Amino acid sequence: MKKTLLATALFFTSALSFANPAHINSKALSQLQWQDVTFSQTMKTSLSEQQSQAFTAHFAGTESPIAAYRIPANQGSLTIEVTSPILDKNLFVPSAVIFDSKFNIAATYPSSTFKFQEERGLKPNRLEAELNLTPVAGQDYIYLLIYTTADDLAKTTMVPHPAKTFAKATGKQPPAIPDIQVNHSRHGEMQVKVTNSQGTQFIGLPTTLFEKKATTQVGKVEQTTATMTMPTAKAVDMPVDKDTEAYFNQAVKKALKQNDINKALNLVNEAEKLGLTSPRQIFLKQVSSTSK
Numbered sequence: 001m002k003k004t005l006l007a008t009a010l011f012f013t014s015a016l017s018f019a020n021p022a023h024i025n026s027k028a029l030s031q032l033q034w035q036d037v038t039f040s041q042t043m044k045t046s047l048s049e050q051q052s053q054a055f056t057a058h059f060a061g062t063e064s065p066i067a068a069y070r071i072p073a074n075q076g077s078l079t080i081e082v083t084s085p086i087l088d089k090n091l092f093v094p095s096a097v098i099f100d101s102k103f104n105i106a107a108t109y110p111s112s113t114f115k116f117q118e119e120r121g122l123k124p125n126r127l128e129a130e131l132n133l134t135p136v137a138g139q140d141y142i143y144l145l146i147y148t149t150a151d152d153l154a155k156t157t158m159v160p161h162p163a164k165t166f167a168k169a170t171g172k173q174p175p176a177i178p179d180i181q182v183n184h185s186r187h188g189e190m191q192v193k194v195t196n197s198q199g200t201q202f203i204g205l206p207t208t209l210f211e212k213k214a215t216t217q218v219g220k221v222e223q224t225t226a227t228m229t230m231p232t233a234k235a236v237d238m239p240v241d242k243d244t245e246a247y248f249n250q251a252v253k254k255a256l257k258q259n260d261i262n263k264a265l266n267l268v269n270e271a272e273k274l275g276l277t278s279p280r281q282i283f284l285k286q287v288s289s290t291s292k
Contacts, residue, residue, distance in 0.1 A: 026103045028055040034070035034143060042193045043069070047092055049186040053147075060095070061150030067094075067190040069144040073101065073135035079197035080131040080144065084114065084188055085124045086159065089180075092188025093127065093152040099143040106142070107133075111152050118160055120169075125159045125182075132197060138288070146190055157182045245271075248279045256286045 035043060045067040052063040071078065084092050096109040114127040135142060159182055164174040248271040255264035264283055271279040 024059055024097075024103075024105065025055045028053075029099065029103045029143070029145070032066070032068045032145075034068045037069050037071045037192070037194045039072075039075065040193070040195050042191050045190045045192070047186065047188050047190060052186060056147050060147050062148075062153060064147040064149070065092075065186050067146040067192070069146075069192055069194075070141050071144060071194055073139040073142045075135075075196055077132070077134040077197050079195050080133065081128070081191075081193040081195075082114065082131065082146065083126050083128045083191040085126040085191070086157075086182055087124075087187070087189055089182055090185035090187045091127070091157055091182045092186065092190070093148050093155075093157075093184050094146045094190065095149055095152070096129075096131075096144060096146045098131075098133070099145065101139045101141055101143075103143065107131075111149065116157065116159075119162075119165050144192070146192075148184070148186065153184050153186070155184050157184065244274065245276050245278060248274075248276055249282055252279045252282050253286065256283070 035045065037043060047065040047067065049065065051065040053066050054063050056062070056064040056066065071080070082094060082096065084094050093111045094114055095111045096113070097105060098107040098109075100106050109129065109131065111127075114129045117123070117126050117128050119125045133142070158179045160179055161175075161177050163177060164179075167174040248267055252264050252267050252271075255261075255267060268279045268283050
């Protein structure tokens with residue numbers, strides 16, 4: 001089996017859909033003007049139809065404006081907050097893909113990943129998603145590309161009438177008036193904020209480590225992506241004897257040697273509940289060395 005190095009999130013809880021990697025022009029990607037991300041700062045990118053990119057037609061079904069970000073991959077686990085606010089009754093419905101340092105597709109996030117959030121405080125009506133990722137060693141950057149699709153442009157979104165929102169905020173009964181229909185558009189604004197965090201998705205794991213694969217099809221294009229979930233356990237503050245730690249370390253190594261990723265992840269999770277950190281370090285080191 002040909003080994004493919006995936007650059008980012010191999011662990012998903014949501015359905016994924018995206019074009020075959022062969023249909024994404026890596027040369028076009030390398031020539032894009034990628035915005036360098038500064039941690040903990042919200043980066044805003046204005047989008048308009050005049051900025052549409054021809055290369056997106058192969059996987060988005062249309063020429064779409066894009067927001068392109070270059071994110072440091074040597075800062076540990078990352079949380080990426082992506083927000084698309086409704087502006088002037090226009091809504092840019094995002095889909096996203098993450099590439100590794102060599103522009104291999106790592107993770108895809110269809111528009112269904114981005115959930116509608118009602119206006120609250122200073123935040124307007126918007127679509128929003130939080131992506132949690134953990135880069136492994138050996139990559140300086142990963143890349144986030146945001147675009148919209150022909151399917152999403154053909155739809156609309158209903159948002160609460162401002163009078164209803166005001167009534168809810170003041171504890172009153174919302175009036176019986178129609179909601180407002182907002183058109184999906186190539187015009188909009190993307191807001192991206194990257195912070196360090198405890199991530200659950202790993203960058204750099206080979207697909208050969210995984211036995212279960214989920215296949216989704218969009219039109220005539222098909223993609224296969226490894227699927228698994230690894231919740232981050234909360235460690236307890238209590239001493240653990242060396243024999244217990246050694247047991248978990250050896251058990252994780254054995255599970256990885258047998259390509260039993262599910263078992264290895266469960267062992268890491270259980271170990272962290274006991275306050276042990278070395279099993280996770282062994283897990284990351286082993287899968288990182290396997291991917292080279």
